Amino acid sequence: MKTEKVGDASFETWTxxxxxxxxxxxxxxxxxxxxxxxxxxxxIEGAMLMPLAFFRGDKLPDQVEKRIVFHCGSGVRSERVARAAIAAGVRHIAHLDGGFAAWKEAKKSYIGTNMATGAPQAVTPE
Known part of the structure; x- marks a missing residue:
């Protein structure tokens, strides 16, 4: 993990x-x-959705028990959101380096769409 100090905040980039x-x-x-x-x-199964267009850093929960890690498709939007969270007063925040593309490249499981039925399905790359 890479850590960058932004004022008194900590911005982390996770693998x-x-x-x-x-x-x-x-x-x-x-x-x-x-x-x-x-x-x-x-x-990614279990990930929550908070689209960039509707992001409100001041509405994030505290991180007493769990750290918040953002992700997007490539890492660009999640970095933007993480920096916006810092600007809103969050002191410790992180994002996924490379985003969902890196997740898939690393062959991690996720929920995809069955193109024949349109239904969600678990995808476990080999």
Whole structure:
């Protein structure tokens, strides 16, 4: 994990493996900042949706028990949201380096769409 100090705040960039391990141990809340359409097509199972267009850093819960980690498609929007959270007063925030594309490249499981039926399905890359 890379850590950057922004004033008195800490901005972290986590790797796919760091996010996956912490998420499996229930140590983080993973927030997807992509559009609802992107999320419905494919997403990390258990990730919450808070689209960039509707983001309100002042409405985030505290991080006493679990750290918040944002992710998007490539890492650009999640970095933007993380920095907006810092501007809203959040002191510790993180995002997934490379976003969902890096997650899929690392062959991590996710929920996708069955193109024949349109139904959601678990995808476990091999």
């Amino acid at each position: 796919v493996d760091e996010v996956a391990q912490a998420f499996d141990r229930n140590e983080i809340v993973l927030i997807d900042v992509r559009t609802p359409q992107e999320y419905m097509f494919e997403h």
